Amino acid sequence: MFFAGILAENPIFRLALSMCPAVGISTTVMNGVLLGIAVLFVQVFSSCTISAIKDYIHPRIRIPTYTLTIATWVTVIDLVLAAYMPEAYKAMGIFVKLIVAFAIITMRLEMFASKNPIIPSFWDSVGMGLGFMFGMMALGFVRELLGAGTLFGHDILGFRPLLFFILPAAGFFCVGFMMAIFNYVELVLKRMKQEKS
Amino acid sequence: MRKLRQYFLLIFMLVIWGLLTAGCSQEHRFIKKVTFKGTNSIMITFAGPVDESWAKDTGNYAIYEKPDPDILLKITHITLTPDKKSVILSLEDDLNQQQPHILSIKGILSEGRSQGTATVTVKKLYFGYLFSILIGAMIIGNFVFTKYLGLCVFFGTSQKKTTAIGMGITFTLVIIVASMMSWFLYQFVLKPFRLDYLQIVVFIGLVSLSVQAVDTVLRKINPALFKAFGVFLVLVIANCIILATPLILADNEYNAWESLMLATGAGLGFLIALFLMACVRERLEISNVPPTYRGLPISFIVAGLFALAFMGFSGMVIF
Numbered sequence: 001m002f003f004a005g006i007l008a009e010n011p012i013f014r015l016a017l018s019m020c021p022a023v024g025i026s027t028t029v030m031n032g033v034l035l036g037i038a039v040l041f042v043q044v045f046s047s048c049t050i051s052a053i054k055d056y057i058h059p060r061i062r063i064p065t066y067t068l069t070i071a072t073w074v075t076v077i078d079l080v081l082a083a084y085m086p087e088a089y090k091a092m093g094i095f096v097k098l099i100v101a102f103a104i105i106t107m108r109l110e111m112f113a114s115k116n117p118i119i120p121s122f123w124d125s126v127g128m129g130l131g132f133m134f135g136m137m138a139l140g141f142v143r144e145l146l147g148a149g150t151l152f153g154h155d156i157l158g159f160r161p162l163l164f165f166i167l168p169a170a171g172f173f174c175v176g177f178m179m180a181i182f183n184y185v186e187l188v189l190k191r192m193k194q195e196k197s
Numbered sequence: 198m199r200k201l202r203q204y205f206l207l208i209f210m211l212v213i214w215g216l217l218t219a220g221c222s223q224e225h226r227f228i229k230k231v232t233f234k235g236t237n238s239i240m241i242t243f244a245g246p247v248d249e250s251w252a253k254d255t256g257n258y259a260i261y262e263k264p265d266p267d268i269l270l271k272i273t274h275i276t277l278t279p280d281k282k283s284v285i286l287s288l289e290d291d292l293n294q295q296q297p298h299i300l301s302i303k304g305i306l307s308e309g310r311s312q313g314t315a316t317v318t319v320k321k322l323y324f325g326y327l328f329s330i331l332i333g334a335m336i337i338g339n340f341v342f343t344k345y346l347g348l349c350v351f352f353g354t355s356q357k358k359t360t361a362i363g364m365g366i367t368f369t370l371v372i373i374v375a376s377m378m379s380w381f382l383y384q385f386v387l388k389p390f391r392l393d394y395l396q397i398v399v400f401i402g403l404v405s406l407s408v409q410a411v412d413t414v415l416r417k418i419n420p421a422l423f424k425a426f427g428v429f430l431v432l433v434i435a436n437c438i439i440l441a442t443p444l445i446l447a448d449n450e451y452n453a454w455e456s457l458m459l460a461t462g463a464g465l466g467f468l469i470a471l472f473l474m475a476c477v478r479e480r481l482e483i484s485n486v487p488p489t490y491r492g493l494p495i496s497f498i499v500a501g502l503f504a505l506a507f508m509g510f511s512g513m514v515i516f
Contacts, residue, residue: 024345071398100401101437172501180494
């Protein structure tokens with residue numbers, strides 16, 4: 001359950017949800033880590049909130065309730081980041097506020113947290129949040145290493161192999177290639193299973 | 198009864214107009230016009246003649262760009278026209294005329310009498326400015342290809358041209374309604390009561406509300422249209438653009454017309470992006486794509502090519 005979110009149901013590459021930040025600000029690993037932490041925070045806290053009050057929510061107003069819960073926690077992280085990490089907050093721009101519109105969080109609330117007690121929903125949300133963070137970091141790793149030759153701001157290669165990857169438009173290419181790699185791995189695994197049986 | 202209703206409508210519209218003009222105008226009664234002149238000067242026209250000793254003092258003027266109030270622009274020299282009604286301020290550097298500038302004038306002296314202090318906004322020709330916001334949001338800063346927003350819905354509904362057009366039109370309608378409502382609420386409720394930090398909660402609530410409202414109204418007024426576009430309405434909420442636009446409006450302090458233009462531009466830009474993508478994806482359906490790339494991966498790469506093409510528009514200046 002915990003690991004499902006990281007690989008088999010990775011939000012970015014497998015479920016193809018919440019791709020806007022994956023394309024938009026995955027230029028460095030650090031951006032990926034920071035936005036990943038923000039999403040993890042919102043996911044965990046809103047999952048716990050919803051699973052704690054699930055018995056009192058009328059089924060007809062459940063979606064607005066989810067949205068408002070998420071919006072509240074996003075406001076919290078938005079204000080915290082703006083106060084304590086103004087530099088990083090500026091780099092991430094509008095995407096912190098747009099965590100509200102991430103389909104992945106609402107989907108987990110609807111599919112898991114509204115049906116399960118607090119502890120399982122906590123672990124499920126941690127898995128999903130880490131999966132998102134992993135996806136963002138993987139993209140940031142590729143783009144930062146190939147585009148700028150650095151990692152976490154430290155010079156690794158000493159030269160810039162493919163400047164193209166630091167361009168904003170390369171985000172689309174990067175996500176496309178990553179998805180293709182995931183598909184390829186899945187295809188190979190399937191073929192191996194068939195040969196065994 | 199009918200006449201009464203007409204009166205009510207008239208009064209309501211007048212009230213709205215009054216609120217709008219009160220919200221936009223901050224001009225001073227003694228200043229007739231403030232415009233950009235050439236690349237590096239600003240011309241101020243007063244309603245009456247001003248004193249020369251006052252007008253020539255650079256300490257009486259302060260100019261800065263609206264987004265950065267901390268950086269004051271340096272004035273090199275001041276010329277007064279012979280009729281003493283206009284003052285031309287020459288600045289050290291060229292002005293970035295895309296940005297509105299704030300000019301504050303201290304203690305205006307006219308024939309010995311003080312006319313108070315004025316703070317005015319200097320802007321390009323207004324319709325040109327509005328048009329540049331529209332084109333800016335639609336093509337130069339296209340939300341999908343240059344700001345990477347709304348991708349989930351973008352990839353979900355761009356398989357066929359008919360779906361793409363349906364989604365684009367519905368989205369444009371909803372985004373205009375939602376942004377205008379949130380502009381109104383932000384300017385007249387959230388800002389006066391210092392509730393800015395509730396932005397996110399209020400805007401997301403308003404977006405869902407306006408989607409529901411468009412749904413209900415369309416269902417009653419035009420069932421045929423509802424049948425065609427009703428399915429897309431649910432998807433509109435899941436789109437980040439519809440939430441990003443009110444946030445951008447709030448950040449930039451746009452007024453009603455500018456907000457309308459930005460919302461229209463965002464909607465039409467999304468429509469253009471969807472249509473372009475749908476044209477390519479229809480062709481991709483019948484072409485021979487490697488199995489690992491089939492579906493989403495190849496669409497992402499196509500979108501990347503589009504994004505590269507749209508990068509060519511960046512830095513373009515209209516008017």
